[in-house]
Amino acid sequence: MHFIAKEIDQYLNQQDYVDTAVVPLLQLDLSTNGMKPSAGASEYLQTLTALLEKQFKGRILLLPPVSYAKIANRQRIADELSEELQQTGFKHVFYLTTDAEWRTIESLKNVLWLPAIPIEDMDQSFKKSVMEDQLRQVLPLFMKEWSHHS
């Protein structure tokens, strides 16, 4: 489900079934040279999470991307997000990011790091097949997590 008011009503009624939160983590680089790759990474991440949401609509709540500056303290973001999520009923939380710095943060479980693929210049059908490929790498990780602890 998406983080929009209408779907949150549904989420609140179906919390037993929607037991997984997905949090995209997005680094912003607004320097002249960094802006385009940063935008490309954002496009990639949001395309991927949208596909994921479509596949698992009834089981995941996709939060809007948590965006932060290059210099942001990842550890602090991690702590604050975990604390916020702790008070919810989610049994599973996944973080998706293209920002390699998250690999050094050990306190977060289930951080899926994917190197961004520049999809902006691809034509529609090629982009679709590339993104479905990416999705196919992520889906089993969810299935595995669910089958282990549900």
Next chain:
Amino acid sequence: MSNNRVSRRQFLGYTLTGVGGFMAAGMLMPMVRFAVDPILQQHEGGDFVLTDQAVADITEEPVRVDFSFEQTDAWYVSEVTNSAWVYKEGDKLIALSPVCKHLGCTVNWAGDPEQPTQFFCPCHAGRYEKNGQNIPGTPPLGPLDEYEVQEQDGFVAIGAVRDNTLV
């Protein structure tokens, strides 16, 4: 790959209610249809989206067929890709919606290796027969929706979604 012989704009009439509209569409479209004079429904051939799936290649085994159209959400126009599970029953083409009637995940044909002749929903193990009939005892409470489908120049064309007419 891409097949643009029929303008995607022709599908604008089916615009749903936004990114979250898939669930609502299942409930709203049938209601809209009841409000339309049934005679008119015979002639809505213009609103089909042509896919690049050849009808000749369709067998009795459901395959996923994607189709894209533009969706307008307030001022924002985006291209949406949906898919259908298409198979033949005799000579008749059947197209089922992949949207699970429980909470809206995408179902897969033979997604559960133990049930190779059923649709399977990975979210809460919902299952459906090939004709879309939900299997009692699994979470879904109704059958998969059905798409109107026709052949155009040898290719599959997908139309509006409606309640399942097969079960």
